[in-house]
Amino acid sequence: MGSNTDEDVADEDQNVPTFVASLPVPNVQEMVRQNRLEVPERYIRNEEEMPKSTRITHLSAEIPIIDLRLLSDGQEEELKKLDMACKEWGFFQVVNHGVAKEVLRNMKEAAAEFFNLLLEEKNKFSMASDDIQGYGHAYVVSEEQKLDWSDTLILLIYPSKFRRHKFWPTTPEKFKEIIEAYTSEVQRVAEELLGSISSIMGLDKDILHSMHRELMQALRVNYYPTCSKPDLVLGISPHSDTSTISILLQEDDIDGLQIRHDEEWVPVGPIPNALVVNIGDVIEIWSDGKYKSIEHRAVTNENKARISFASFLFPHDDVEIEPLDHMIDSSRPSGMYNKVTYGDYLRQSMKRRMQGKAHTQMAKNET
Numbered sequence: 001m002g003s004n005t006d007e008d009v010a011d012e013d014q015n016v017p018t019f020v021a022s023l024p025v026p027n028v029q030e031m032v033r034q035n036r037l038e039v040p041e042r043y044i045r046n047e048e049e050m051p052k053s054t055r056i057t058h059l060s061a062e063i064p065i066i067d068l069r070l071l072s073d074g075q076e077e078e079l080k081k082l083d084m085a086c087k088e089w090g091f092f093q094v095v096n097h098g099v100a101k102e103v104l105r106n107m108k109e110a111a112a113e114f115f116n117l118l119l120e121e122k123n124k125f126s127m128a129s130d131d132i133q134g135y136g137h138a139y140v141v142s143e144e145q146k147l148d149w150s151d152t153l154i155l156l157i158y159p160s161k162f163r164r165h166k167f168w169p170t171t172p173e174k175f176k177e178i179i180e181a182y183t184s185e186v187q188r189v190a191e192e193l194l195g196s197i198s199s200i201m202g203l204d205k206d207i208l209h210s211m212h213r214e215l216m217q218a219l220r221v222n223y224y225p226t227c228s229k230p231d232l233v234l235g236i237s238p239h240s241d242t243s244t245i246s247i248l249l250q251e252d253d254i255d256g257l258q259i260r261h262d263e264e265w266v267p268v269g270p271i272p273n274a275l276v277v278n279i280g281d282v283i284e285i286w287s288d289g290k291y292k293s294i295e296h297r298a299v300t301n302e303n304k305a306r307i308s309f310a311s312f313l314f315p316h317d318d319v320e321i322e323p324l325d326h327m328i329d330s331s332r333p334s335g336m337y338n339k340v341t342y343g344d345y346l347r348q349s350m351k352r353r354m355q356g357k358a359h360t361q362m363a364k365n366e367t
């Protein structure tokens with residue numbers, strides 16, 4: 001991994017995985033550009049989903065902050081904190097991760113420049129009708145469902161043989177290199193984190209990584225335009241991630257991400273240059289529910305568009321996922337989840353709209 005010597009070989013390769021396509025929906029940024037005040041009915045949430053108050057609460061300050069250097073050095077305190085974070089929050093912020101500020105800044109600036117292009121320029125990279133790589137929307141499966149107040153750019157990054165370069169924006173000119181620089185660092189951070197998560201699960205450090213067969217990474221860049229009525233819409237619907245772990249870069253000065261904790265929505269206040277990490281469904285299943293893949297959503301605001309970068313780390317399609325024997329409670333010897341083939345799990349989830357914990361529910365062992 002990490003090499004880019006096989007540049008462009010993947011595009012026509014039959015073995016490049018494809019994902020379930022989304023129905024076509026309007027471009028939200030363009031809609032706002034044309035009429036800043038309009039909020040069409042399809043975006044207005046039912047009463048119970050409306051975000052209403054989006055302010056930082058006292059709980060925001062309790063979301064764990066983890067020092068990656070200490071963690072990767074195996075420092076006991078930091079490993080304990082990670083264990084608590086995975087059990088009680090499913091989310092934590094990572095500092096001291098070693099990704100250069102310049103790499104983060106370049107990524108943010110390049111993405112902002114891309115989204116500021118005219119629609120017809122961006123549409124040169126729009127998703128094909130049978131897949132979700134490129135610029136467009138994901139998880140829209142019916143004409144009736146409420147729509148998210150966002151547009152997105154999705155790229156499969158690793159292994160690099162799976163890249164589909166025709167979807168990689170060419171404006172700004174250096175965008176490809178900038179994505180490469182950022183995502184290769186994310187891959188390193190992910191490998192370090194998987195090592196530490198292996199340790200707290202009582203496994204040798206390299207086990208979780210090797211269980212992926214190939215450690216895949218997809219990048220989803222979310223663009224949330226401003227909204228004149230942010231209390232009525234959601235930038236991204238509540239969902240848990242189908243990944244093993246996800247690593248998110250967000251703006252330093254715009255709130256948006258909220259996570260479900262003790263039945264409340266808790267905003268994750270940005271820490272400049274930190275990365276937000278969450279446990280995905282795969283670890284929830286491997287750990288038989290001890291480590292939680294927590295529901296989260298994004299809200300919008302009236303004043304400033306927000307861009308976030310979500311990297312999803314996940315296993316090869318053929319990998320079978322099931323609770324690890326030693327993580328299963330003796331009181332429930334068959335475990336909480338059935339065995340699933342990851343590729344099936346992922347594609348099944350994409351046939352549904354994003355809906356809270358519906359995906360892991362599907363794998364639940366009801367006996």
Ligand SMILES: O=C(O)CCC(=O)C(=O)O
Nearest residue numbers: 220222256257298308310
């Ligand atoms: O924009 C955010 O803060 C959250 C994005 C997210 O959850 C996702 O892309 O899966």
Ligand SMILES: [Fe+2]
Nearest residue numbers: 240241296310
């Ligand atoms: Fe997510």
